[in-house]
Amino acid sequence: MEKSLFANLKAIILKYRKRFLKGFLFVLLSNLLLLLNPLLFRQALYKLDAKGNFKEDLWSLTSYFPDSILLWGALLLTVAFLSTFFKYLMRIAFISISREAESWIREIIFFRIEDQSQEFFDRYGIGELLSRLTNDITRYRDVLGPGLMYPFFGVTLIFPGLIILFFLSWQLALVALIPIIAIPIAYTFFKGRIYSSSEEVLSKYAALSDYAAEHYSNIRLVKSAGIEKRLERVFNKLSYSLIKPSVYLTTIEGTFYPLIASLTRLSPILVLLTAAFFSHFYGVSFKTPDLLSFIWVQSYIYGPVLMLSWVFPFYETGKASYDRLKAIYDEPIKVIDPKNNIRIKPDDLYLEIKNLSFTYPGASKKALDDFSLLVKKGEHIGITGPIGSGKSTLFKLISRAYEIDPGKILFSGVDIKDIPLKEIYLNLALCEQIPFLFSKTIAENARFASEDASMEDLEIVFKFADLHETILSFPEQYDTMIGERGITLSGGQKMRLALARAFLLKRPILLFDDIFSSVDATTEEHILSSIKSFFKGRTILLISERISALEKMDRVLYLQEGKIVEQGTPEELKKLNGKYQSLYELNKLDLKQE
Numbered sequence: 001m002e003k004s005l006f007a008n009l010k011a012i013i014l015k016y017r018k019r020f021l022k023g024f025l026f027v028l029l030s031n032l033l034l035l036l037n038p039l040l041f042r043q044a045l046y047k048l049d050a051k052g053n054f055k056e057d058l059w060s061l062t063s064y065f066p067d068s069i070l071l072w073g074a075l076l077l078t079v080a081f082l083s084t085f086f087k088y089l090m091r092i093a094f095i096s097i098s099r100e101a102e103s104w105i106r107e108i109i110f111f112r113i114e115d116q117s118q119e120f121f122d123r124y125g126i127g128e129l130l131s132r133l134t135n136d137i138t139r140y141r142d143v144l145g146p147g148l149m150y151p152f153f154g155v156t157l158i159f160p161g162l163i164i165l166f167f168l169s170w171q172l173a174l175v176a177l178i179p180i181i182a183i184p185i186a187y188t189f190f191k192g193r194i195y196s197s198s199e200e201v202l203s204k205y206a207a208l209s210d211y212a213a214e215h216y217s218n219i220r221l222v223k224s225a226g227i228e229k230r231l232e233r234v235f236n237k238l239s240y241s242l243i244k245p246s247v248y249l250t251t252i253e254g255t256f257y258p259l260i261a262s263l264t265r266l267s268p269i270l271v272l273l274t275a276a277f278f279s280h281f282y283g284v285s286f287k288t289p290d291l292l293s294f295i296w297v298q299s300y301i302y303g304p305v306l307m308l309s310w311v312f313p314f315y316e317t318g319k320a321s322y323d324r325l326k327a328i329y330d331e332p333i334k335v336i337d338p339k340n341n342i343r344i345k346p347d348d349l350y351l352e353i354k355n356l357s358f359t360y361p362g363a364s365k366k367a368l369d370d371f372s373l374l375v376k377k378g379e380h381i382g383i384t385g386p387i388g389s390g391k392s393t394l395f396k397l398i399s400r401a402y403e404i405d406p407g408k409i410l411f412s413g414v415d416i417k418d419i420p421l422k423e424i425y426l427n428l429a430l431c432e433q434i435p436f437l438f439s440k441t442i443a444e445n446a447r448f449a450s451e452d453a454s455m456e457d458l459e460i461v462f463k464f465a466d467l468h469e470t471i472l473s474f475p476e477q478y479d480t481m482i483g484e485r486g487i488t489l490s491g492g493q494k495m496r497l498a499l500a501r502a503f504l505l506k507r508p509i510l511l512f513d514d515i516f517s518s519v520d521a522t523t524e525e526h527i528l529s530s531i532k533s534f535f536k537g538r539t540i541l542l543i544s545e546r547i548s549a550l551e552k553m554d555r556v557l558y559l560q561e562g563k564i565v566e567q568g569t570p571e572e573l574k575k576l577n578g579k580y581q582s583l584y585e586l587n588k589l590d591l592k593q594e
């Protein structure tokens, strides 16, 4: 997107220029025909005037026209019909462009957001982003549709209309100008207020959407904690905070439009009073056909005058929305996808981490501190340590969720920053603590990243994940819909579905983040032996606090405050009699109590 609302409008107009031209042509035709009607009516009055009161017609065109009221009527009707028809085509042209441009902009912004790193999503809530992608884009669309159509419609009607008015009587035309001049004056007064209150409404609305999205996605937690009432109060507060700026915005918009409307309604009376004044005091006589067609043309030009007063606020609300869209669009992409053809060979893939330190944006403490590690191909490494010691951060950085310094993480000796993102993702499978599932069927969830997987492939991986038998007991089996984020599955079933999905990906490096927290010891045993046989020769990094799982790893790292404080085979660590050994004792105690 470019610098300003109008610069961006320019790009859009250029993109759709042919169709805009067509639309403008329809506007022009519709308006010229519209203005023809009062003029024809005036001619008809002169022509059909039996008593000869209105003689001295300046335009002698009437002499070529027949003296038939039916014919004049038919002519007037045809012109009116054609004008309406072109107006219809005009609306179709502009509205379809605005709808297409809306989708186009939405796509551009959606893809831009998609390219953002995790740090961006940490800052912008999902509700906030959704509100920008819907509400703000709709308001911006209004600038492209009515916002472009009506001003052009207005200009092409008001200017020729004014010429006709001045031609009919310059004194009356000056009076008719009053409401037209009033618009920019009133608009200048209201503009700033409309922008700021519209900005406030939009950001309050976004905060409310964000809150609602968070509330509903954690609804079970909210209910189990019994804090609905407290959160409802917060929601009410946010909701009520919308009322004041919304009412204020409506009041301003509601003052601007009726103000101009009342001026336009008053104007024909002023015109008649002026005509009476000039004819009484200065002896200027106005003929009835001239006066009637004057008022008729005047009524035509006031339509667009009113429309403009209705459309002008769109620019302010549209600009506020545009600024909010531009703000997210202009957010720099922190994790840049390098444009090169570097490929990682899975056969001899090893991973190196060299003196990696990382602090989350805005945080004061390092999540990883001078962290170094060499993971050989096919090695199975267990990672453990207290809460907040940096274990998940390590996985996030290996999968390039955040930007890091160059030369800190290397895949087979190649800096991660030089490897195309797609290439990294094709070599990793990440299974997280809280697996993300889609509100689709079990099969669709598993096939998410491997569309071509056959039913046989699914069955194999689900057997490995120890979920196949359970799925067979569901009435719809693999076609069972699992609800939003897998709501209809138990925690352990969700985790196993996510594991099956990871198995199906067949990636060379697997990152398992606390996958056993919601499964029992027998299932853990089964899954672990599945992993070991299914992924024979592949590299596994497993975050866990379960000694039973860690014991099956080739090597274990114990992290504390972002540093490795102990590492070695499980046997070596136990002999150290340090932190790992304490964890081991604690686990044994837990098992005994169970």
Ligand SMILES: Nc1ncnc2c1ncn2[C@@H]1O[C@H](COP(=O)(O)OP(=O)(O)OP(=O)(O)O)[C@@H](O)[C@H]1O
Pocket (backbone or CB within 6 Å): 122, 360, 361, 363, 366, 367, 385, 386, 387, 388, 389, 390, 391, 392, 393, 394
């Ligand atoms: N998005 C974030 N923004 C700021 N700080 C964060 C963010 N995510 C994690 N942290 C902080 O970074 C540190 C390491 O967090 P991390 O999630 O890596 O710990 P962990 O060892 O995986 O913990 P757990 O065992 O609870 O999963 C913690 O102090 C945490 O508060």
